[in-house]
Amino acid sequence: MLGSRLLEAENDVLLERLSEIVGPANILALSGDMAAYTEDWTGKYRGEALAVVRPASTAEVTEVVAACAASGVAIVPQGGRTGLCGGGVPVPGKPSVILSLTRMTKIRSLDAAGRTVVAEAGVVLETLQAEVAKSGLAFPLSFGAKGSCTIGGNLATNAGGSNVVRYGNTRELCLGIEAVLPDGSVINALTGLRKDNTGYDFKDLLIGAEGTLGVITAAVFKLFPEPTARATAFLSVASLDQAIEVLNKVQDRTGGAVEAFEYMSQPAIDVICRAFPDIRPPLEGTVETGVLLEVASIRPADGRVLQDGSIGLQNDLMEILAELMEAEFIVDAMLAQSERQRGELWRMRESVLESITANGPAHILDISLPLANVATFVTEMDQEAHSLGFQPLTIGHLGDGNLHYALAAAPSYDWSGLPLETAKEVAFALLTRLNGSFSAEHGIGQSKLPVMTKLKEPAQLAAMRAIKTALDPNNIMNPGKLIPLK
Amino acid sequence: MLGSRLLEAENDVLLERLSEIVGPANILALSGDMAAYTEDWTGKYRGEALAVVRPASTAEVTEVVAACAASGVAIVPQGGRTGLCGGGVPVPGKPSVILSLTRMTKIRSLDAAGRTVVAEAGVVLETLQAEVAKSGLAFPLSFGAKGSCTIGGNLATNAGGSNVVRYGNTRELCLGIEAVLPDGSVINALTGLRKDNTGYDFKDLLIGAEGTLGVITAAVFKLFPEPTARATAFLSVASLDQAIEVLNKVQDRTGGAVEAFEYMSQPAIDVICRAFPDIRPPLEGTVETGVLLEVASIRPADGRVLQDGSIGLQNDLMEILAELMEAEFIVDAMLAQSERQRGELWRMRESVLESITANGPAHILDISLPLANVATFVTEMDQEAHSLGFQPLTIGHLGDGNLHYALAAAPSYDWSGLPLETAKEVAFALLTRLNGSFSAEHGIGQSKLPVMTKLKEPAQLAAMRAIKTALDPNNIMNPGKLIPLK
Structure with a gap:
């Protein structure tokens, strides 16, 4: 009881410090105010937070990270909350602060001749597309959630979408990042150089790391001429x-x-x-x-x-x-x-996605295969799914070998009685046989940690843990995401 | 004396073990036999080695790495020795084995419909181009050393060249790697998937790491239709x-x-x-x-x-x-x-490059700039160079903002009397002011460690050291390259 009161007192000190950094208007600590931030789009993941802080600058992010690190409180970086794997909300058992990047919405510069733009993490994807279009150029990343997702989230998850066949994932579109590391230090690599071989590739290490190695605060992206x-x-x-x-x-x-x-x-x-x-x-x-x-x-x-x-x-x-x-x-x-x-x-x-949701319960696999193996997967998996009582509702970015394979209930079957775990195991066994991946473009978050533990190469899991421990020894950056507990 | 004899005896045990792994014909331990391997193309860097080992398979590489690791002997991965920064030869003061990948020359598979090829590290770039051409496809990476450089070296240095403006660096052409980590474990990621968001991006971490985090043994590359x-x-x-x-x-x-x-x-x-x-x-x-x-x-x-x-x-x-x-x-x-x-x-x-070498002594800067700043750099640097007695011989991959800025002696000046360090400092100061990089495509190796120490962001240097220590705690992978000593 005394312990818990002491903890509360410590938390009060932290919240006061955070309030000083971002201003009282930009810290939310009442659960009613926080409700929109503690649950993601899917409605499946909800987590408790000590507070939601909304810094307006990289300097403020640095101070927030340093304050949380000093208190041993976890930081959950958050963008537009359109992720599908629970990567942007806190996990239970770890006192956490949600770091919402949604006030960092500056487009810092646009170089029309060099065809690059520097944008902050909280810029909404569709806003970036629209701003860039004013210069007769195009930012080609695009998908359904473009009106609410942020480029920070796109980077953290290495988002894909419909134009990857031509332009690549978010990773390929990004020329450099600015990021705050777990120790509060800042990586500043926004020069937009096309060639820069000066050490380990932190840009690509942080892209797709789902906020577990640091907070991406801004990025420089390639732009393209608008098609005629x-x-x-x-x-x-x-x-x-x-x-x-x-x-x-x-x-x-x-x-x-x-x-x-x-x-x-x-x-x-x-x-x-x-x-x-x-x-x-x-x-x-x-x-x-x-x-x-x-x-x-x-x-x-x-x-x-x-x-x-x-x-x-x-x-x-x-x-x-x-x-x-x-x-x-x-x-x-x-x-x-x-x-x-x-x-x-x-x-x-x-x-x-909305249609499948409206249709009833379904489990959507986000998978990829070598192009030569896509047909085999769909044929064999469809057969298995039907025999287990599922109706597959499959779409996909076929040019990239990326399928969104939705398992819904077949007519006259009740979802609650269907052997979903069996169906998933069948799918993962098939993927393993056909050199596929259990996570193509949505990331791991919380939802895919079990399959990650099972299917990811032990050497890679061990190396991931080593890197995580090296850069974030106290595990304060988005804990419980991407990396399975041992 | 006794200590040194003990060491010799230990080394003999290691060499015997290495000879068992790769076969006696594929280990060289006499300095005459090793001469071709201990010096690089530039002639500037030469290092002593206990032996040169030439494994023929990933399994053999794994065993070599494990044996060296157990003996605390360093491993220097080596390809075609065409690097320009001394990255492929041993440094003094650390007992080292040169791991030559030149016997790993298999093209393991080529998927013409999926437009990918899997090649081993020792394949010579020009050989890969020629093999791929037989299927009516093209591997676009290309530069002067293509007849002797290997794709393992291309990956380790993230080599650039003349076609980067369209196809990107080696990094952008690579879809996945197989690599042996310093602990002898193997990362096997040769599926060639265009989308695969399952954890930290080891492919890009190892590409450009100049062999300091592991040995790349094979890679899967994107192919393109041959232009008509x-x-x-x-x-x-x-x-x-x-x-x-x-x-x-x-x-x-x-x-x-x-x-x-x-x-x-x-x-x-x-x-x-x-x-x-x-x-x-x-x-x-x-x-x-x-x-x-x-x-x-x-x-x-x-x-x-x-x-x-x-x-x-x-x-x-x-x-x-x-x-x-x-x-x-x-x-x-x-x-x-x-x-x-x-x-x-x-x-x-x-x-x-040959012409500049034939012309006389010169120092070649491998730098990059935002396109908008290239002209300013050249104008200002040319003026400074001339006033210091140098003749700039500049060429460059202008589409990428990458200049090879050679400082030669101006007519009637003697190279040995010219203030090269001053000229380099002027160049680096200009680069810093104009958001440029001191190393665009040749890498760091040994030659650029001093400028790396001076110009690289401290937060990035610290994070590099943390990652190096996490994956290679005993510093046995290509020590003394890429990462400055503290």
Whole structure:
């Protein structure tokens, strides 16, 4: 009792110090005020916090980290709370402060000739896209949560999305970071150099580390010219294997212009159309292997308007698709004829997560495979899933071998009685056999720690622990995430 | 005396063990036999070794590392010995074994549809290029030493080269590695997945770590379709700043097709033409800012032969260059009309290091800058260099902001009397002011440890030491390289 009172007193001292650093308006310590911060988007993860602090600058972050470190209180860095694995909320048993980066929203500089931008961690992805567009440039990272996720969270989880096939993950888009380490020291590497071989690669070590090695406070990103032309189509391809042939052929014919190559299975399309009755399926009848394909080009020649009013790139894509239909790779295709039709295709793609959620309980695997093994996985796993009473609702960023394989209850089955653990084990065994990964782009957080413990190479787990202990000996940076307890 | 005999006896036991592992034919312990391995290309760095061991497999590397670790003997991983910073030879004062990877030359697999290749560390870069070409694909990493450097060395130093402007450094081309850690454990991450967010990024931590955290034994690389058309030109541009405008304009007009954008100053061209009298300057008169420009495309349309016999892409580039001459960005230009002419331009570019060496003593800075600051650096540094009695012979991968700034003796000055340290300090001060880096693509090795100590952020140096100590507590992996002693 006395111990707990002493602890409370110590916590009061810490909260007072934090309040001095960020100002009383930017610290929340009442559970009602904190409610929005202690639970994430999924609703599955909720954690207690001593306080939520919202610093406005890197200097304030440094002081917050130093104060928490001195008190032995954990720090949970948090962005837009759109993560799917519970990485952004505290775990039980460790007194924690949530460090919300949402007030660090400056775009510090934009170099149009050098094609780079420096943005703070709390900038919302869609805001960054919009700001950059004002200079005629594009920041290509994009996915459903773009309106609320922050670039700090994108970096911490190495977020992927729909354009990775062309531009890479967040990692590949980032040229350098500013970060506060667990000891309160600051790494300042925002020069935006394309080449800089001066020691270990901290940028890439912190990207994808889910806040366990430090707090990323700002980053410099590559920018790209805004495409002058786009062409978007929805395809029914004969099989997943043939889809990969289609991808390679379209890449070669367009000079690598594919910006999105998104797989959608018929059951997933059905679920979307049920959840959003105004979304109509783009093709008549049942789709074999649905693919949302988008190509984009900055070449003025590709943006030229032809005599019949069509755009050069769209015309080229139509020709390529016609040839692929002739060769029986593609069964049916619909080319978006207007920006509105393109918007409808993308709205369908981006509604999938909400639609699956609306459909009922489901477990979504975020997995990846070598392209050559995607079809084998889907065929074998679908069979197993059906036999266990599940209905797979699969979509994926097929160009990257990344599937979001959702296990829902098959009609007439009750979710609560289904053997989810068995199904997951079957999936993971298949992934292991086919050189796949149990976590492609959503990260580990809390939710995938058990599978991480089981499937990650012991040598890598040991090396991860060694690095974590070296940089964060007191385990105050986002404890209980990413690294399994021994 | 007794101590030294004991040590010798211990070393004999180790050598016997190593001989068992790799076979007696693959261990060299006589100094005459080892001579080729204990000195690097520059001739500046030479180190004593107990032995050179040449394992043929990852299993043998593991055993060698474990045996050395048990004896407290250091391991110096070595590839083609083409490094420029002394990273591949032993340092004095630490009993060392050279671990030559040159027998690990298997190309383990090539996935043409997935566009990846798995190659062992000892594969020579040019051999990999040639093997991959047999499948109609290309591995784009390339630079002067390609005929003797190994991909293990390329990875350890994160080598750059002439095509980085399009394809990135070795780091960006690598999808995963196999490596032996200092404790003899093996990281096996050769699945070639495009997305795999399962913990800290060891691939990127080991790439560029110059063998100080482990031995990379194999890697999986991205491959690209072989271009169907190329166009190569030599330009005299009005200024370095205008060259960056030219780069952006050519990128935008060709859809990002620039594969090389190499800066050559007139004094560097003069030195090349003196060293190789059969190389003729591509343009008449004095070049303002020389640029070797190459664009390449895989689009069949770009490879089409026009009525006048010219190739589509070459014609397009000619038009773009004509417009840029009209706009007075470009002063003069020469478009290669044949593969022979193209070869001559590249031979000129790739002869630069040999030519500078033949010209006399010189100190070559391998630096990088934000594109916007390149011109300022060159203008100010040239002035300082001349006033100190130096003749700058500057070339560079301008598209990446990477300069190889060579300080040679100006005519009528004697090298031995020139204030090289002062010139280097001036350069480093300028780099610091202009957000540049003192090491762009050659790495740190031994030669840049002093400047590393001086210029690298203390927080990063401390974090590097923490990681090194965590993974290699006994400092047996390539000691004395990359990380300054405290």
